Amino acid sequence: MRQSPYHRPRDPFWYMRRSVYRRYMVREATSVFIGLWMLNLILGILQLSRGEAAWTAWLTWQQHPLMLTFSGLTLIMAMVHTTTWFAIAPKAMPKFIAGKAVVHQQVVIGHWLVFGLVSLFLLVAVYWGA
Amino acid sequence: MTIPATDNTSETAPSKSEAGITLEILRYIPGTHSEPTFQRFEIPYVEDWSMLDALGYIKDELDSSLSYRWSCRMAVCGSCGMMFDGVPKLACETFLRDYYPRPIRVEPLENFGIERDLVIDQEPFLEKLESVKPYIIDAMANAPSGKPGAPAGHERETIQAGENRQTPKELALFDQYSMCINCLLCYSACPQFGLNPAFLGPAAISLAHRYNQDNRDQGNADRAPALNEEDGVWSCTFVGYCSEVCPKSVDPASAIQQEKVRGATDWALSWLLPKGAR
Amino acid sequence: MSEAFETVHADVIVIGAGGAGLRSAIAAAQANPAAKVALISKVYPMRSHTVCAEGGAAGVVQAHDSLENHFNDTVSGGDWLCDQDVVDYFTHHATEEMVQLEHWGCPWSRKEDGSAAVRRFGGMKIERTWYAADKTGFHILHTLFQTSLQYPNIHRFDEFFCTDLIVDDGRCQGVIAIEIKTGDIKVFLGKAIVLATGGAGRVFRFNTNGAIVTGDGMSMAYRAGAVLRDMEFVQYHPTGLPGSGVLITEGCRGEGGILLNRHGYRYLQDYGLGPETPIGKPENKYMELGPRDKLSQAFWHEQRKGNTVPTPLGDAVMLDLTHLGEAKLLQRLPMICSLARHYVGIDPAKEPIPVRPAVHYTMGGIRTDIHTQTEIAGLYAAGECSSIGLHGANRLGSNSLAELLVFGKVAGEQAADHASRQPPCNNDTLLSFAKDKVAELTALREQKGTEKASRLRHEMAAAMEKAFGIYRLGDEMQTGLDTINELRARYKQVNVEDQSRVFNTEFLTTLELGSCLELAQVMATSALQRKESRGAHQRLDDYKTRDDEKYLRHTLMRYSPDGKPILDYEAVNITRSQPKERAYGAAGEQQNKQEGGS
Incomplete structure (x- = not known):
């Protein structure tokens, strides 16, 4: 008669045990900040639809030191997320494209290039739009 | 868990003057132990010894009841995966010299049920492997006479047609993923598998991907259901540690991400294209 | 007092799930989809020792090669102790098995045009060794195992340790096994049994074999009354790593690797294998591409002469691959590179690898006829555990992977056919046995x-x-x-x-x-x-x-119950190749010429 195998209790702090897990948890945690900031943005759009007074109040709130700190933190978190995401992006690529072996470094550089160009375009557009 | 100071010295134990090293091995014998405990073994330090040699010494000279799986001792049969100081490795490819003089903690592979001592329950993996249909499914096989178990006549015909063409480039699309030795280190490395034992997991997905990438195979659609369900590729959150511990550089993390891309593309196409065109 | 046990019924029972066992099980499952095939193994199939084979599997494929060449190489390689009808059957069916495996997905290494590549191998006149880099056995085993998963009538019993065959009334009708994870005993009853349990290299101290290669099947069959044949012929592979005995494939020499003694001299030219072939231009059946027995014997002499290299793990000679270059080594011999790095701390692209002979293969085994049938009705054997008469006194490298496919299939088909013609087992007698x-x-x-x-x-x-x-x-x-x-x-x-x-x-x-x-x-x-x-x-x-x-x-x-084996001899089946001097190198060339260059 078979006894069922022994299952060891799982360590609730498993993610603290290895550096690779800790880095992973940091990467995942960045999304919390980005998520909250997106909520803030949605709130802004909502305020915009409610008229000028509501919109201005929202804008003023954005300049509050607390909000500035939060936005700055979110920016850093977004950069962490971007860096880690770009670093693992090559793994999601096929090994060959159009018969040519995909070079991992090129994929990472390509991502940063596109990221830089889009950011530049947005900056220019916002600056000119204002 | 406690570490009982067991005295296992026998007449063959090394004399005090020789260099020694300590192994703390997790012991569990169902029916004898109610839960696993660490047992300490003092063994001679031999520079060339792999962990497998060390375990062999313990089994032959100190405690014959120690159980573990092993066979090829050249890192290809996949039997001897264990945790050394909390890192999943093959015992035959891990050496005392990389730890000496510190004591080494030896445990069965994490995230699996323990049958006994360092022996884990591999049955769930075998079921997962089977569920992804890891074999060539080709267009010919769908012909009425070509089903598995079809009369030998059909097989003979196709054999006489000779081997399929497959260029080195086509081979390179999947050969890396065919290197999986089913040692299960990747499952021990995967926290998602630890949290959700139903997760298909790195090795099974890599082997599914290996066949999906093979130009002789037509079975993508047959494998899709197992891969695309919640416990399939979508349970992976890309921790990436599976690829780090893989002794054969299979890179299961990449296989999983590529299957996610395939799954997402197929899903998008199923909305965009009319039914007949898919 | 006997403990209680469970009984499992099957039509065909295959014992051993390495290359031969899996090939048998698939053949039996295909031959009769209604038959229940029980595949019993003491390890999970992918742990079987086939996994360690590196170099390749022989099957004639090039236009300038012929089945006759393969026949002659095998028979002379085996020092004329091969049964020639068996060799003929083998050479005629080896290539189709390679193709079959290709259809099942085996990742054979390829030429640029997409056809399968073949490499040189010891004792083979023309290149005919199919390979998957230097992991041919691994790929064959996994391909067969994964393919076997699609047959619903193959019922696997992984990690069941077989101990005794059940023979009643001159017929083999089952086997007793221990379920390893419970320690419980299970009795398997079937109408035909295939033994595919591998060799017995672990009888020797220094060997290339995995821990599981302990000859359980040979011993089981022998105790049950089957005949063991040619058991004195045990092959030393010339290139194992000192200390561990880990196998360094003959494929290394097939790709152009050379063997040197402590003076940097290619000593094989002194042992009837010369003259020396230029480095980087290996020639079939010359020097390093001589047969395994000759190469191992040359090492023995060099050691006696004091020409070997003393290493901390014992005397060795040097296998030099440095001239092949890193790129080729990584493409053709990636596992060798990794094994050398791990087990002797050497990068083969930069330094030669120390090697020495190690016990590798048992040419002998359970005597079978050309249909894999043993002395006992209903009992078949295939692969290394069998002695079908293919390898004679010395096996050529790459013939054994081909053998387990060719005769594994025969055994599966024969067993399925035999099972379909048998009445149900007589449970009572069998169970009391x-x-x-x-x-x-x-x-x-x-x-x-x-x-x-x-x-x-x-x-x-x-x-x-x-x-x-x-x-x-x-x-x-x-x-x-x-x-x-x-x-x-x-x-x-x-x-x-x-x-x-x-x-x-x-x-x-x-x-x-x-x-x-x-x-x-x-x-x-x-x-x-x-x-x-x-x-x-x-x-x-x-x-x-x-x-x-x-x-x-x-x-x-x-076998005799008094513990003394009973010795006998039988004739070798010689159809057309009469024994002559075994010659390699220039002497072999000379012999060929005298016979009109066959």
């Missing part, structure tokens, strides 16, 4: 003896290595046999300390030791009685040469 065997097993497990199995194992392996190595002497062999007999007596007093049931590996290794000792005795007796030198059996006493008059015969060994 099983009960007795189970009682013996339980008695051994619970016995309070004085001998430690691991001690006996070490002594056996050392004795076999000393007396039955590359070269053998009559009086040394006698001493070796005496030691084995003494160990067999002590084995009766063996003590299994571990009395637990789940995964009791001490008990299983004790049973394996029993098998090894049984086979060691057969090997030793066979060797002692063969008073000539042929292939892998080389004597240094009064019998230094081949004696076709007396010993162009297979050695047969039958």
